[in-house]
Amino acid sequence: xxxxxxxxxxxxxxxRAAGDAGASRLKSxxxxxxxxxxxxxxxxxxxxxxxxxxxxxxGASWEFRRIGARxxxxxxxxxxxxxxxxxxxxxxxxxxVHFLPEAVHAFIRCSACGSPDFEILEGxxxxxxxxxxxx
Amino acid sequence: xxxxxxxxxxxxxxxxxxIDESLGGIGRIIAVVSGKGGVGKSVISAVxxxxxxxxxxxxxxxDLDFHSPCLHIILGAGGERPVEDRGLIPPVxxxxxxxxxxxxxxERALPLKGRxxxxxxxxxxxxxxxxxxxxxxxxxxxxxxxELLDLVRLIRRAxxxxxxxxSPLAMSAVPKIRSVLSDAGGRILGVVLNMDRTGIHEGxxxxxxxxxxxxxxxxxxxxxxxxxxxxxxLDKIVKSLTGx
Numbered sequence: 001x002x003x004x005x006x007x008x009x010x011x012x013x014x015x016r017a018a019g020d021a022g023a024s025r026l027k028s029x030x031x032x033x034x035x036x037x038x039x040x041x042x043x044x045x046x047x048x049x050x051x052x053x054x055x056x057x058x059g060a061s062w063e064f065r066r067i068g069a070r071x072x073x074x075x076x077x078x079x080x081x082x083x084x085x086x087x088x089x090x091x092x093x094x095x096x097v098h099f100l101p102e103a104v105h106a107f108i109r110c111s112a113c114g115s116p117d118f119e120i121l122e123g124x125x126x127x128x129x130x131x132x133x134x135x
Numbered sequence: 136x137x138x139x140x141x142x143x144x145x146x147x148x149x150x151x152x153x154i155d156e157s158l159g160g161i162g163r164i165i166a167v168v169s170g171k172g173g174v175g176k177s178v179i180s181a182v183x184x185x186x187x188x189x190x191x192x193x194x195x196x197x198d199l200d201f202h203s204p205c206l207h208i209i210l211g212a213g214g215e216r217p218v219e220d221r222g223l224i225p226p227v228x229x230x231x232x233x234x235x236x237x238x239x240x241x242e243r244a245l246p247l248k249g250r251x252x253x254x255x256x257x258x259x260x261x262x263x264x265x266x267x268x269x270x271x272x273x274x275x276x277x278x279x280x281x282e283l284l285d286l287v288r289l290i291r292r293a294x295x296x297x298x299x300x301x302s303p304l305a306m307s308a309v310p311k312i313r314s315v316l317s318d319a320g321g322r323i324l325g326v327v328l329n330m331d332r333t334g335i336h337e338g339x340x341x342x343x344x345x346x347x348x349x350x351x352x353x354x355x356x357x358x359x360x361x362x363x364x365x366x367x368x369l370d371k372i373v374k375s376l377t378g379x
Contacts, residue, residue, distance in 0.1 A: 132141070133140075
């Protein structure tokens with residue numbers, strides 16, 4: 001599972017932020033997960049639990065907030081969501097987007113005008129949003 | 136016992152901060168760049184990697200040309216794919232661990248711009264498990280835009296090898312890319328003059344490679360590529376730049 005690599009990045013970033021804030025132990029971490037990449041949250045949680053052993057994040061609860069994906073055409077302004085994108089992606093293509101979200105630009109076009117020039121407004125990637133810690 | 140509770144609000148992309156660790160097992164990172172296209176960066180990158188493998192080095196390559204990736208063509212790759220194991224482990228092709236966007240998009244066009252290019256680069260750098268390598272060679276697209284600036288920013292220890300041809304058009308871009316790299320804090324390894332037909336040249340080069348009319352016929356056949364005059368000239372440059 002490649003979620004492991006993203007979990008490792010999340011943990012490094014959380015430990016760095018907590019260290020900068022002088023936190024001694026983490027209680028919970030909220031992570032936003034974009035819908036586009038279709039990450040396996042359970043795999044992320046297992047990886048975070050294992051990777052955080054013997055760190056200030058050991059035993060912290062990992063909370064995930066799913067962010068819906070939205071796309072907007074730069075040419076005509078049309079917007080669409082993941083439901084439409086999923087209809088346009090075959091299973092191999094969805095897997096490619098799972099590994100590299102930007103691959104979506106190879107597989108879909110604007111549903112209104114056919115332009116390849118569209119942007120992902122939201123729902124791409126992973127962010128750390130909130131850390132609750134003990135000082 | 137127990138300290139005071141603290142809540143930290145943020146919106147942090149965790150990926151860029153993990154790149155140094157992802158590259159931790161790699162000795163040297165050399166990015167092959169140019170101001171103009173068509174100067175032979177990709178062939179130089181690929182043959183340099185093959186020569187380092189021949190010298191017994193562990194070598195990885197990253198094809199950073201998202202719009203026109205071609206290292207897989209030069210190396211004569213088949214249908215190899217990365218293995219998913221706590222990240223993505225790139226396949227070994229002709230002894231080189233090659234990561235490329237073609238594993239995800241096939242031969243379809245990938246029209247990316249601006250932030251999308253940066254996001255794709257950061258994602259690949261975050262999830263790729265290179266393992267222990269002596270060299271990572273990065274084949275960058277031409278120009279001084281997103282990919283070049285991101286490389287300097289995200290991989291502080293990258294060394295940049297500039298490629299040009301004797302054409303006045305290509306030569307005019309050399310001082311520009313030098314100045315961008317220098318202003319951004321990038322370390323310049325040197326300038327290679329490729330496809331030289333005159334033998335007359337001014338300026339200091341890390342090396343000069345004569346034009347080799349046979350080279351184009353060897354694309355996709357690394358064994359033949361390694362027997363060319365081009366390869367012989369590049370080998371001397373690689374040895375002098377890397378000590379390999």
